Amino acid sequence: MKSKLLKLLALFLTIGVVAAACGSDSDGDDAAPATTAAAPATTAQVEVVADGSLLDTVQARGTLNCGVSGSAVAFSETQADGSVTGIDADFCRAVAAAVIGDAGAVNFVALTASERFTAVQTGDVDVLMRNTTWTQSRDSSVGMDFGPTTYYDGQQLMARVSDGFSGSSQVADIDGSVVCTNVGTTTEKNIAEAALLAGADITLLGFETSDEVYETFIAGGCDITTTDGSALVGRKAKQQPADQEWVIFPATPISKEPLGPTYGQNDSAWADAVNWTVYAMIIMDEYGVTSANVDATCAEAEAEVARLCGGEGELQTGMGLAADAFHQVIRQVGSYGEVYDRNLNPVGLYREGSANAGWLDGGLIYSPPAR
Numbered sequence: 001m002k003s004k005l006l007k008l009l010a011l012f013l014t015i016g017v018v019a020a021a022c023g024s025d026s027d028g029d030d031a032a033p034a035t036t037a038a039a040p041a042t043t044a045q046v047e048v049v050a051d052g053s054l055l056d057t058v059q060a061r062g063t064l065n066c067g068v069s070g071s072a073v074a075f076s077e078t079q080a081d082g083s084v085t086g087i088d089a090d091f092c093r094a095v096a097a098a099v100i101g102d103a104g105a106v107n108f109v110a111l112t113a114s115e116r117f118t119a120v121q122t123g124d125v126d127v128l129m130r131n132t133t134w135t136q137s138r139d140s141s142v143g144m145d146f147g148p149t150t151y152y153d154g155q156q157l158m159a160r161v162s163d164g165f166s167g168s169s170q171v172a173d174i175d176g177s178v179v180c181t182n183v184g185t186t187t188e189k190n191i192a193e194a195a196l197l198a199g200a201d202i203t204l205l206g207f208e209t210s211d212e213v214y215e216t217f218i219a220g221g222c223d224i225t226t227t228d229g230s231a232l233v234g235r236k237a238k239q240q241p242a243d244q245e246w247v248i249f250p251a252t253p254i255s256k257e258p259l260g261p262t263y264g265q266n267d268s269a270w271a272d273a274v275n276w277t278v279y280a281m282i283i284m285d286e287y288g289v290t291s292a293n294v295d296a297t298c299a300e301a302e303a304e305v306a307r308l309c310g311g312e313g314e315l316q317t318g319m320g321l322a323a324d325a326f327h328q329v330i331r332q333v334g335s336y337g338e339v340y341d342r343n344l345n346p347v348g349l350y351r352e353g354s355a356n357a358g359w360l361d362g363g364l365i366y367s368p369p370a371r
Contacts, residue, residue, distance in 0.1 A: 053269035055099065055320050058126055063105050066092035067125035070110030071210055073234025074347045075131050075151075084108045087343040088129040091150060091261065091278065094333040095127060098277040098325040103332035112208055114184035117142055120264050127274055128262040131228060133186045138262075145271055147261035148278045150336075152355035152364055154253025155190050156229040158236065161245040163223055169249040175200040180213045180222035182206065187227045190255045214239055228257050230349055237347045272319050278336075279367040280308050280326035285335035286358060286367075294330040304370050315370070336365065 058064055068076035068088055076086040084092075093103040109125050116132065119125045121143060131153075132138075134146040157174065159165035165173065171194045179195075181187050183206035195202045205222055207213045214235055217225045225232070229248065236246050261274050284290075287305050289297050298309035307313045310323035317323050333339065337358075340351055357363025 053267050053320070054126055054264070055267075055269045055273050058099055058270075059320075062100060063107050064092065064096040064099065064127070065107045065109055065125045066095070067109050067111045067116055067119050067128040067130050068092065069130050069210075070108070072131050072231060073238050074343050074349065075230070075234070076108075076129070078108075078110060085343070087151070087339055088131065090333055090339040090343065091129045092127075094281060094329045094339075095261075095274055095277050097329045097332045098280075098321060099273055101322060101325070101328055103328075112184075113182050114208065116262075117144060120144065120262065126263065126270075130262070131231070131259050132262045133257045133259060134262075135186060143265050144262050145265045145267075147263070147271065147275045148282075148367070149258040149260045149364070150278060151230065151259045153228040153230050153257035153259055155187055155226060155255040155257060156232055156248050156250065156253050157191075157224050157226045158217075158232045158246050158248050159224050161247050165247050165249065167247055167249055167251065169247070171195060171198040171250065171254060172200055174202055174224055176202075177223040178203045178205060178221070179224040179226060180205045180207065180216050181226050182210060182213060183208060185227075186255070186257065191226050194254045210235075218244070228259070229253055230344075233349055234347045269320055273321060276319065276370075277326070277329055280329060280370065281334070281336040281339070282358075282365055282367040283308060283370055284326075284330050285337040286360065289330060289335055290338055291331055291334045294327060298324075298327050308370050313371075 068084060070076055070078040070084065072086065072088065074086055076084055076088040078084050089108065092106045092108065096105045097103040109119065111119050111125070111130060116128055116130055117138070120128060134149070138144045139146060157171070159169070174195065179191060179202050181191060181204065188204070188206060191202075192204060205216070207216070210227070210231070213225055216222055218239065218241060232248050236248065240246050261278065263270060263274060283304065284294070289305065297305065298311070301309050301311060307315060308326045310316060310325070310327050314323050316325045322328070334342070337351070340356065344350075351357045351363065352361070355364045357365065359366040
């Protein structure tokens with residue numbers, strides 16, 4: 001643990017950064033927005049919203065406005081060429097494939113944690129795929145509705161081994177530490193409550209963007225950084241300096257963080273379209289259907305898979321989608337397992353043995369039946 005003198009020095013050095021973060025008018029997250037915000041709706045689009053569902057509006061517009069972080073490693077990262085990669089980005093593409101028929105018809109809008117819900121409420125984005133935790137307050141007073149959980153996460157902490165921390169460290173061990181995190185998140189409240197319950201006296205520094213958090217942590221401006229465990233794993237894999245060794249703890253997360261699509265309340269047609277896009281990806285994964293074999297599988301499919309492919313008994317047209325909507329999702333984007341493995345395995349996040357394994361393998365990823 002650093003000496004009291006070094007800690008005070010670190011606090012002094014970071015005061016300017018904190019002030020800038022708290023007073024910043026920037027509307028970007030840790031990276032520049034992937035695209036500009038969506039253009040104002042036309043009169044025709046406004047009439048569609050007034051008379052029907054957001055589903056009608058998105059289809060009439062021909063583009064899905066999808067809110068993402070833009071800087072969440074392996075979840076949504078804006079690349080140098082302006083493209084957005086990650087599992088959240090792929091779920092945006094999946095919804096576009098289902099609703100519009102084109103996985104490429106996505107306008108990615110990078111949002112900070114404090115901007116995200118306002119963007120839904122004002123109609124700037126149609127859906128959030130932005131590592132957003134489903135909570136009671138957000139599901140009620142904030143005015144959000146939540147789709148299926150696409151990633152079961154939990155909050156952990158990350159520190160330097162050189163400061164005396166290890167994988168067996170507990171929250172009580174952070175007593176006297178300076179902790180960096182993002183403002184306007186469940187993370188901020190969780191660590192404050194956990195420290196209180198553990199009897200740990202901490203100094204909490206809040207930043208608007210994650211890049212500011214990790215820049216301060218790397219520079220020694222704080223002893224601990226905390227957020228969802230998946231984000232810590234990604235940042236450790238990508239940003240750990242050669243002269244530092246970071247460790248994530250405690251082994252059991254301090255919170256439950258179910259992450260998934262988030263959208264405005266009381267629009268069941270839009271909710272059904274988003275939710276069943278995810279469910280279709282889960283079901284197809286259970287049957288071993290992938291982007292590589294979906295065409296051949298759908299040509300000979302029976303029962304549940306046949307219905308999802310758009311064959312006899314299909315239910316998609318009754319939802320306002322094309323009969324082959326979910327066939328296109330798998331063909332253009334992939335099944336749940338595909339998008340998971342493609343994006344999260346490279347940073348060391350595997351489904352096996354985790355809550356994100358399928359229910360048949362002891363996990364929590366589960367879908368209602370397609371019938």
